[in-house]
Amino acid sequence: EAGVTQSPRYAVLQEGQAVSFWCDPISGHDTLYWYQQPRDQGPQLLVYFRDEAVIDNSQLPSDRFSAVRPKGTNSTLKIQSAKQGDTATYLCASSPGLGYSQNTLYFGAGTRLSVL
């Protein structure tokens, strides 16, 4: 079974540039998460979806960040006009929808973003 796939692995931007991150979850997982992990800190939830619906985006900076999952499978996280404070690793995770197993998140390797 393939794991969670993210691309690109690395991105380097100047302030003000835009960037998109892509995530392919494990097949059959209906819940998809985007976390931001600053250096030497724990992951912090940005947004999560169940199928194509946004369930919680309360921590997503809506003026510059957006996330979509149009067909309930792959997802894209986009940053418009990046700032140095956005420097972090962006992690995608997925989980199945039923029973206790829904509580276990499976993570991709992440995209490491540096904003200069």
Add this chain to the structure above:
Amino acid sequence: AQSVTQPDARVTVSEGASLQLRCKYSSSVTPYLFWYVQYPRQGLQLLLKYYSGDPVVQGVNGFEAEFSKSNSSFHLRKASVHWSDSAVYFCAVRNSGGSNAKLTFGKGTKLSVKS
């Protein structure tokens, strides 16, 4: 709201020594608790999880954790560490029940095993 505190940012132990990494949680309802490990330049991998029942849960690679409701703790233990256990360990909590699937992480403990 749920939260997790990992009081030790860094822990160093000698190979073969025992290990305990501390985790304190805050949750308004009975929590689901997890420990994840992150190796350099990799994503997080699940070590073990607690939902209910026996407060001591076994995980991969000889790790175990003990849930204590009275202390609001979920400490991770290993009897004898190996150099390959060097990594960052994260404790995480989710409220049981309801449809909220949000998992909240602590800041992590970086474990260094010296030979």
